[in-house]
Amino acid sequence: MIVLGIESSCDDTGVALYSSEHGLLAHQVHAQNAIHAPYGGVVPELASRDHIRVALPLIHELLASTGLSPKAIQGVAYTKGPGLAGSLLVGSLLARSLAYAWGCPSIGVHHLEGHLLAPMLENPQPSFPFLGLLVSGGHTLIIAVKALGEYEILGETLDDAVGEAFDKTAKLLGLGYPGGAKLAELAKLFVAPVSGAPALNFPRPMTDRPGLDFSFSGLKTHVAVEFKKQTALLGELPESHKIAIAHAFETAAVDTLLIKIKRALAQTGYTQLVISGGVSANIQLRTKIAELSQHHQICAYFPRFEFCTDNGAMIAYVGCQRLLRGEQDGLDLTIHPRWPLNSL
Numbered sequence: 001m002i003v004l005g006i007e008s009s010c011d012d013t014g015v016a017l018y019s020s021e022h023g024l025l026a027h028q029v030h031a032q033n034a035i036h037a038p039y040g041g042v043v044p045e046l047a048s049r050d051h052i053r054v055a056l057p058l059i060h061e062l063l064a065s066t067g068l069s070p071k072a073i074q075g076v077a078y079t080k081g082p083g084l085a086g087s088l089l090v091g092s093l094l095a096r097s098l099a100y101a102w103g104c105p106s107i108g109v110h111h112l113e114g115h116l117l118a119p120m121l122e123n124p125q126p127s128f129p130f131l132g133l134l135v136s137g138g139h140t141l142i143i144a145v146k147a148l149g150e151y152e153i154l155g156e157t158l159d160d161a162v163g164e165a166f167d168k169t170a171k172l173l174g175l176g177y178p179g180g181a182k183l184a185e186l187a188k189l190f191v192a193p194v195s196g197a198p199a200l201n202f203p204r205p206m207t208d209r210p211g212l213d214f215s216f217s218g219l220k221t222h223v224a225v226e227f228k229k230q231t232a233l234l235g236e237l238p239e240s241h242k243i244a245i246a247h248a249f250e251t252a253a254v255d256t257l258l259i260k261i262k263r264a265l266a267q268t269g270y271t272q273l274v275i276s277g278g279v280s281a282n283i284q285l286r287t288k289i290a291e292l293s294q295h296h297q298i299c300a301y302f303p304r305f306e307f308c309t310d311n312g313a314m315i316a317y318v319g320c321q322r323l324l325r326g327e328q329d330g331l332d333l334t335i336h337p338r339w340p341l342n343s344l
């Protein structure tokens, strides 16, 4: 079965073709960063308008790159939620119109299920059951993944998502939007504490109490207080000071994730770990998870870098699995801007 996947939950338009026989055939992503950067965040109305503008030409390009005709497509999957209502509507209307015109079924996919199963596009791939750590701009979740569609949430953030904390810290340091990856680039330049200054050590929030929940807003505030303190002393901060702050923040955020993941592995006894979502592209996180997997004899799986952030491939993959199970859309046209993963 060949499935077209369309992702349009936020500010990236992703399209892909996935074959149950041959795997991923092709994919394309159009990012809207340049449109939203002047506003310091995603502007929903501008996002949906851009999806309308680019989605269909992107699908044309995708088909042309594989030489496939629409007749070869046996299903159309799209992101049904969670996400921005206007953006979700564009993808769902387009997907359902194409499926109707091509005489094939369509299926709405949960965006987080897409992220969680993105490592299934790699080789080797995990097998059920496994522990999932989903770290993105909107979510921080530890999930017991028992089977396709069977997800038990073991821990989640009580306030900011870890990606959001990266983005807000990046904004504070003047790195622009979206700043998570830029902050990580800056942190990489760290070699030693600023001369004459004590090494920065930000707190690992909620690790001193039991449980698997997270809270990142306090960490963000700690960084802001330190930044103000240094700025009051020095004025515009030299690069070395910004690098030290970025590194201390990244280390605290990554260590917090690691502490909770170790706890969740001990609690569940799972030996496979999947890390996905935008923050799974972070090198310090990947390095520390690799060390953890060596010491604790577990297998860790990540998506390839381009599939850490939003993409159509993960939606095409999940859609294909669900269509193969006989699921498909009914006659109603619904999107779910808010949609808990454990309600699937």
Ligand code: KG4
Binding pocket: 135, 136, 137, 138, 139, 162, 163, 164, 166, 167, 178, 179, 180, 181, 184, 277, 278, 279, 280, 281, 282, 283, 308, 309, 310
């Ligand atoms: O999964 P995603 O594309 O969007 C959501 O569904 O939220 O994740 C985007 C998030 C942003 O917060 C971005 O700053 C963060 O992932 N991110 C990173 C890195 N690359 C992207 N955070 C830390 N290190 C990175 N290298």
Ligand code: ZN
Binding pocket: 111, 115, 136, 277, 278, 309, 310
């Ligand atoms: Zn996402």
